Amino acid sequence: MNIRSVTEKTTDKRVQIMDQAIELFVTQGFQQTSMAQLSKSSGIAIGTIYHHFKGKDELIEQTYLYVTEKFGARVSISNEETELPFKDRFRLVWIRAYTFFIDYPNYFFFKDTLNYSPLVSQELKDKGSKYYQASLDLIAEGIEKGLYINNNPVVLGRWIYNSIITATQITLNKELVMDNKTLDEFFEMTWRSIINEK
Amino acid sequence: MNIRSVTEKTTDKRVQIMDQAIELFVTQGFQQTSMAQLSKSSGIAIGTIYHHFKGKDELIEQTYLYVTEKFGARVSISNEETELPFKDRFRLVWIRAYTFFIDYPNYFFFKDTLNYSPLVSQELKDKGSKYYQASLDLIAEGIEKGLYINNNPVVLGRWIYNSIITATQITLNKELVMDNKTLDEFFEMTWRSIINEK
Amino acid sequence: MNIRSVTEKTTDKRVQIMDQAIELFVTQGFQQTSMAQLSKSSGIAIGTIYHHFKGKDELIEQTYLYVTEKFGARVSISNEETELPFKDRFRLVWIRAYTFFIDYPNYFFFKDTLNYSPLVSQELKDKGSKYYQASLDLIAEGIEKGLYINNNPVVLGRWIYNSIITATQITLNKELVMDNKTLDEFFEMTWRSIINEK
Amino acid sequence: MNIRSVTEKTTDKRVQIMDQAIELFVTQGFQQTSMAQLSKSSGIAIGTIYHHFKGKDELIEQTYLYVTEKFGARVSISNEETELPFKDRFRLVWIRAYTFFIDYPNYFFFKDTLNYSPLVSQELKDKGSKYYQASLDLIAEGIEKGLYINNNPVVLGRWIYNSIITATQITLNKELVMDNKTLDEFFEMTWRSIINEK
DNA sequence: TATGAATGAGGATTCATTCAT
DNA sequence: GATGAATGAATCCTCATTCAT
Numbered sequence: 001m002n003i004r005s006v007t008e009k010t011t012d013k014r015v016q017i018m019d020q021a022i023e024l025f026v027t028q029g030f031q032q033t034s035m036a037q038l039s040k041s042s043g044i045a046i047g048t049i050y051h052h053f054k055g056k057d058e059l060i061e062q063t064y065l066y067v068t069e070k071f072g073a074r075v076s077i078s079n080e081e082t083e084l085p086f087k088d089r090f091r092l093v094w095i096r097a098y099t100f101f102i103d104y105p106n107y108f109f110f111k112d113t114l115n116y117s118p119l120v121s122q123e124l125k126d127k128g129s130k131y132y133q134a135s136l137d138l139i140a141e142g143i144e145k146g147l148y149i150n151n152n153p154v155v156l157g158r159w160i161y162n163s164i165i166t167a168t169q170i171t172l173n174k175e176l177v178m179d180n181k182t183l184d185e186f187f188e189m190t191w192r193s194i195i196n197e198k
Numbered sequence: 199m200n201i202r203s204v205t206e207k208t209t210d211k212r213v214q215i216m217d218q219a220i221e222l223f224v225t226q227g228f229q230q231t232s233m234a235q236l237s238k239s240s241g242i243a244i245g246t247i248y249h250h251f252k253g254k255d256e257l258i259e260q261t262y263l264y265v266t267e268k269f270g271a272r273v274s275i276s277n278e279e280t281e282l283p284f285k286d287r288f289r290l291v292w293i294r295a296y297t298f299f300i301d302y303p304n305y306f307f308f309k310d311t312l313n314y315s316p317l318v319s320q321e322l323k324d325k326g327s328k329y330y331q332a333s334l335d336l337i338a339e340g341i342e343k344g345l346y347i348n349n350n351p352v353v354l355g356r357w358i359y360n361s362i363i364t365a366t367q368i369t370l371n372k373e374l375v376m377d378n379k380t381l382d383e384f385f386e387m388t389w390r391s392i393i394n395e396k
Numbered sequence: 397m398n399i400r401s402v403t404e405k406t407t408d409k410r411v412q413i414m415d416q417a418i419e420l421f422v423t424q425g426f427q428q429t430s431m432a433q434l435s436k437s438s439g440i441a442i443g444t445i446y447h448h449f450k451g452k453d454e455l456i457e458q459t460y461l462y463v464t465e466k467f468g469a470r471v472s473i474s475n476e477e478t479e480l481p482f483k484d485r486f487r488l489v490w491i492r493a494y495t496f497f498i499d500y501p502n503y504f505f506f507k508d509t510l511n512y513s514p515l516v517s518q519e520l521k522d523k524g525s526k527y528y529q530a531s532l533d534l535i536a537e538g539i540e541k542g543l544y545i546n547n548n549p550v551v552l553g554r555w556i557y558n559s560i561i562t563a564t565q566i567t568l569n570k571e572l573v574m575d576n577k578t579l580d581e582f583f584e585m586t587w588r589s590i591i592n593e594k
Numbered sequence: 595m596n597i598r599s600v601t602e603k604t605t606d607k608r609v610q611i612m613d614q615a616i617e618l619f620v621t622q623g624f625q626q627t628s629m630a631q632l633s634k635s636s637g638i639a640i641g642t643i644y645h646h647f648k649g650k651d652e653l654i655e656q657t658y659l660y661v662t663e664k665f666g667a668r669v670s671i672s673n674e675e676t677e678l679p680f681k682d683r684f685r686l687v688w689i690r691a692y693t694f695f696i697d698y699p700n701y702f703f704f705k706d707t708l709n710y711s712p713l714v715s716q717e718l719k720d721k722g723s724k725y726y727q728a729s730l731d732l733i734a735e736g737i738e739k740g741l742y743i744n745n746n747p748v749v750l751g752r753w754i755y756n757s758i759i760t761a762t763q764i765t766l767n768k769e770l771v772m773d774n775k776t777l778d779e780f781f782e783m784t785w786r787s788i789i790n791e792k
Numbered sequence: 793t794a795t796g797a798a799t800g801a802g803g804a805t806t807c808a809t810t811c812a813t
Numbered sequence: 814g815a816t817g818a819a820t821g822a823a824t825c826c827t828c829a830t831t832c833a834t
Contacts (some may be wrong), residue, residue, distance in 0.1 A: 193391030589787030
């Protein structure tokens with residue numbers, strides 16, 4: 001059971017740098033975070049940062065992949081769960097994505113900001129999407145089975161992802177106390193909006 | 199019939215500056231756009247820009263209000279339309295918001311980017327929201343009438359706004375040819391997800 | 397009698413910067429002279445330097461032209477002198493070039509170093525050579541009249557220029573006391589090496 | 595017959611490093627060539643380079659001596675040639691210096707650039723000049739015999755060296771096709787300029 | 793109002809050198 | 814000897830802002 005990872009070989013420094021970078025990026029934004037500040041607050045010499053990452057852009061890109069990989073790991077379906085009914089698996093993934101973001105708000109803000117930034121190329125997004133391929137397969141499965149109203153995978157992907165984002169934003173902004181019941185209502189809102197009712 | 203406007207007093211320069219600013223902000227981002235470049239590409243001396251706007255931050259804020267006002271103007275319901283059934287008015291607003299973004303992609307990107315930026319304070323957002331108060335009232339009306347499944351105005355507001363954003367993104371990214379039928383399906387997807395079915 | 401000049405419009409700062417730059421470049425070399433040091437020693441803010449010159453490279457280029465122009469002005473033949481015999485005019489130019497370098501040793505070192513540097517492109521050299529076009533014409537005149545042994549203008553140009561450089565180096569390095577008699581011997585050495593003796 | 599050499603003890607690495615260094619220095623300049631790049635392009639770890647040379651300055655100095663030694667070896671007069679007439683020996687040395695530079699253009703550019711650089715101290719130049727002592731002796735011999743117009747060895751040394759440099763530059767810049775006849779004319783131009791004609 | 797030269801703090805990046813393995 | 818990760822001072826350059834005209 002060999003899990004390949006971007007961070008696998010990394011003993012220390014690389015991950016240390018990225019973890020601190022996320023912290024600062026999220027708090028202050030990309031532009032507002034200087035490499036000097038990252039160096040100081042991580043306790044790692046600025047030259048060392050440049051030894052591990054070609055420049056600020058590469059640092060951001062690598063950090064994006066690092067976070068996306070963690071996201072993908074959380075969101076996957078285990079072997080035993082494969083047998084569950086479609087809606088249950090769908091809910092599982094939806095809820096796991098949501099709880100991942102709630103557990104790691106920084107990762108959420110980091111990822112969310114990057115989606116609206118030219119700092120992440122389409123190429124990089126595609127590379128990152130491999131980490132949560134299983135979730136994309138789930139959408140495809142529904143299309144094959146003719147479960148959805150709209151059968152365009154891009155539309156569905158965005159729509160579902162946006163629903164998770166919205167739930168997360170509301171929770172993190174404390175605009176609503178998100179207990180289990182409310183969360184499930186939210187999920188049902190999403191489900192209802194895409195599924196063909198018999 | 200007094201229409202108050204951010205741009206009212208402005209004869210020329212102010213609007214010229216903001217229009218060019220939007221162009222550059224959208225193409226290059228806020229940080230990447232320097233005041234010097236704005237001066238050069240607008241043909242207005244840098245000192246003059248500072249006569250009209252205290253600084254870069256104020257320029258961004260004012261431009262945000264300028265765009266938001268235009269958005270609000272488009273999205274409003276006319277007097278004659280007031281008598282239409284709720285769903286029709288709801289659809290009208292939804293479609294108008296969508297077409298506004300499609301007509302002015304720059305305004306869309308500008309607004310969308312700012313939502314994820316610390317450059318716009320909550321205070322400013324609240325100020326801007328007055329321009330599309332009518333749309334918020336529409337949501338409130340639905341709540342009063344008990345039409346929705348979920349009655350939290352914040353959740354509803356975000357959810358609906360996100361649905362418009364998603365449709366716009368898909369169209370502008372040319373991920374889908376958005377003809378009238380497809381667009382209406384998209385609207386129905388949104389409507390179905392929030393409305394209490396009898 | 398309108399003399400066009402690179403430095404014509406310049407009131408102050410541009411020339412101040414270039415004069416100080418030459419001083420530092422000659423003493424320390426191009427790479428060893430930082431823009432910060434130039435700013436400090438000239439008393440001109442670093443931003444101002446960048447306001448007048450796009451970057452270090454342009455500063456060096458412009459300074460090269462500035463010096464070359466001064467060189468050209470010194471080396472030219474006045475109207476009255478046009479009537480002098482060829483050898484006298486030739487000597488005039490040779491001696492003037494030499495004394496220019498002796499009067500402005502910094503200009504000499506600056507120009508000499510740049511000749512062996514990739515910092516000055518061929519294009520720029522050609523541009524600069526316009527300033528001493530009259531001297532090049534003098535060489536051409538001798539070729540037409542069949543005075544030289546070797547009739548290649550490039551060879552002649554280099555050879556003559558090298559003779560001036562050599563005399564200058566020896567004088568400035570104080571390897572020899574260069575009185576008028578010695579200098580004239582030096583000139584004759586050059587003359588003899590290129591002229592067809594009847 | 596013990597020939598001392600800078601490169602004598604060197605098995606491999608030292609010379610490998612210097613050869614690659616010359617390549618880079620000539621192509622890019624001294625400052626533009628970083629030790630890291632030298633390490634990468636030579637395939638020798640940066641730490642190893644520092645084992646063989648104290649620092650960058652020493653590397654340049656040693657490389658200067660390495661090249662100067664090669665130059666000296668080429669330019670020397672063999673035992674059998676000692677009996678030749680003065681002018682023939684003079685020509686032999688002049689031509690050999692020229693062909694050395696043509697054969698090893700990199701060595702030429704390297705040496706030529708360093709002559710105008712503060713990186714090589716007078717002390718080092720003197721040290722290097724031992725490698726071509728025989729050529730300097732040839733000049734002295736001419737002075738003793740009263741062959742020259744000008745009897746200053748420094749003037750003569752520079753003048754002659756400059757003549758070789760000029761010929762080399764013209765050839766390498768392809769400003770002239772340098773066949774044997776042209777080259778000999780060039781040599782005669784030099785000879786004529788310094789020799790007392792009976 | 794309008795102009796644009798002048799300012800200098802701050803940012804990204806480079807690179808010679810060291811040292812533990 | 815050989816290696817290359819780690820260091821941080823130093824460098825070039827940008828840019829929001831001011832102010833005299």
